[in-house]
Amino acid sequence: MSDEIRARAEGARAAALQLSNASEEERNAALGAIAQGLEANAGAILEANRRDLEAAEVLLTEGRLTGALVGRLKVDDVKLRNEIVRGVHSVRDQADPIGRTLAATEMDRGLKVYKVSVPIGVLGIVFESRPDALVQIATLCLKSGNAVLLKGGSEAFHTNRALANILIASTRGLPGIPDGWMHLMEAREEVQAMLDLHHLIDLIIPRGGNELVQHIMRNTRIPVMGHADGICHVYVHAAADVEKAKRICLDAKIQNPSGCNAAETLLVDRDIAGEFLPEMVGRYRRNGVEVRGDGSTRSLAGGEAAAASEEDWATEYLDMVISIKVVNGVHEAVEHINRYSSNHTDAIVTEDRAAASRFLREVDSASTLHNASTRFADGFRYGLGAEVGISTNRLHSRGPVGLEGLVIYKYIIEGNGQIAGDYLGEDAKAFTHRPLAETWTPQS
């Protein structure tokens, strides 16, 4: 198994070198061919998906899968055309992330250095359940010139295989597109083998639950981009507009409680708690949210809140549960968040701009928001185009990651015979270090 994965990773590495030199037109043409291939083979995709759904129904009956998961597994004609194929077109239509001149400097007359964006190389991506993720991820990789090893959830085995075969067949032999730019892994042991190949794979992106992400982070030396937890907070400051606060606190919790950017803990300033909390707790309860509060919250909530334990502050419920704590001002709120949050997304509600500014700076999270729901923390909503994932890393990419998270850069230097010795010692030439507006473009 591990020999086979090594061979595939070596193939992907060789493919990545070629793909990094494919032109924008070549990569876009390949994306167009994929969209056509998916439409032309709709029957095969739906048939494969029917087989996965049949198996899932059995597991559902046995209680080994949830209804929500079976729902995410389903691909029908509408989803295929309106979401999956349109998604491929939208990736194709994004601006090219590679070949961009990010900076240019004249080092000396006739000696110029350009910082040019290039693909990272070979990515390993592991995702759960939704088979449309396979198409989205593979096309983002193709657009950005990266080769990819993909592993989907076992529930979507047949759908993933059908989709992968179509992507590979649709792009085979196209100008600039090497064989082996994409590999589908189908066994869990293949993922384990891949995690050992730090000389061949540049980045792992796990898209799935906490357990999957934690397992991967603990078992590889390859950099991992992603987030395990999303323990997000809304802090209602003393100077909050109470109506805004109520709308934001409700939306952040219930608009999609299983989203990683849903709020798990509410912090409320003591000065506004009496006015705000009784009604907010009631609103949560009417919307089916279980409330767990500290002592102050419970005494204000009139028996509608259970007792929160220390563990609650560190828990991502991903469910219709919220913990609430009363705090004494911005400092205590920031301290609580920097201690318990997962550095993902945290919001303040206030009309006091200085308090907001302090919170936005001092909370050490990938996204900090003022008077807006935590649910906005998303690549599409931020205007990044299709989202690769959300990262709580502190290197390379942080927060919602778009295509630009799949690229790095190289330095390209154009001279006319300069040597370093000319810039040293007596009669040394001096560097000019003048910023240039020009871009580097390949010649042919």
Place this chain on the structure above:
Amino acid sequence: MSDEIRARAEGARAAALQLSNASEEERNAALGAIAQGLEANAGAILEANRRDLEAAEVLLTEGRLTGALVGRLKVDDVKLRNEIVRGVHSVRDQADPIGRTLAATEMDRGLKVYKVSVPIGVLGIVFESRPDALVQIATLCLKSGNAVLLKGGSEAFHTNRALANILIASTRGLPGIPDGWMHLMEAREEVQAMLDLHHLIDLIIPRGGNELVQHIMRNTRIPVMGHADGICHVYVHAAADVEKAKRICLDAKIQNPSGCNAAETLLVDRDIAGEFLPEMVGRYRRNGVEVRGDGSTRSLAGGEAAAASEEDWATEYLDMVISIKVVNGVHEAVEHINRYSSNHTDAIVTEDRAAASRFLREVDSASTLHNASTRFADGFRYGLGAEVGISTNRLHSRGPVGLEGLVIYKYIIEGNGQIAGDYLGEDAKAFTHRPLAETWTPQS
């Protein structure tokens, strides 16, 4: 030991949170205080250095240190004032790398997202021999708002301790500068303990030889920025200007053979080898460079080249030795380099712009150069200001790394009560995603 390092790393983490909010003026004032502290305590520094030099002389006599290393260890009054103190001023005078608005987008009317540069957090930096590196690294960290755990070479034990004490004392109690922003480690076991603290330390930067870097890369889950090898190439293309080629090939090898960007292998097109190689080999020999060549090189070099083995192509000599291979065109040169190079720095010499363009794109290295010596691959020379190091990573920073390699970003969102639910379902509001020219500035 590991408990103590954990406590220090926790202290550094707390300090980093505070330091990230220090203003540019506060950080620059601290850098000014460090420069003054170094000048005021010159006597103590030179005295500490004298003790290190005495110990080093003993090791030199015993053959346990090289003369070059002892030379790098020495700090005298001129070096202190002209290099170390001036270096602090130059770091202070660089543009602030944090608090920059890297992008701004209107998501909808009254809802804006800003991408703002912030420090990474806590850095662990391990360096060898040159004690001035301590001051350079610590001041780069302070400038960029990062806390740092530093470990220097044991040969510089007393000098490092004196310098660290001065840096800590000079900044103690200054506005915005927390205690514990900098910690000096003095034992090798402390480094080992630090490498285990992946929840507290965000990035390790090893500055030293291959062995140190490899050891660190193999023994931590913390991201490591740096390079182990610098196996750099110069490729003399058939259409090269022979005079340029000779100057570049000599400079790339001998200008500083122990530099990581020095050339280790020369590739020469068969069409130009007869004209170029005999004279180039002679020039190398006259300059004291040992030449190891493939069969074609040796038959052209008239007995002046030893036989190169397979191992030579994969060796970083860091010495007055070069390996030479004759190749058949750009494709073979690129293949050889992508197989054997360390993805650090590689150059082509040619007057054919199309061939150059192909080489610059297809060689998968952090720096690729056309008609210029590999020795230019350096942060100062590229105009990046002080250099943090050179990275062969493919994430975050690649190639020479300046201050911008010590920062990441966060997303700051300013709204006026928006919730995600308003942008979904029937009557959904639409995102405008309009780029903004404005910057985010804190309010107080």
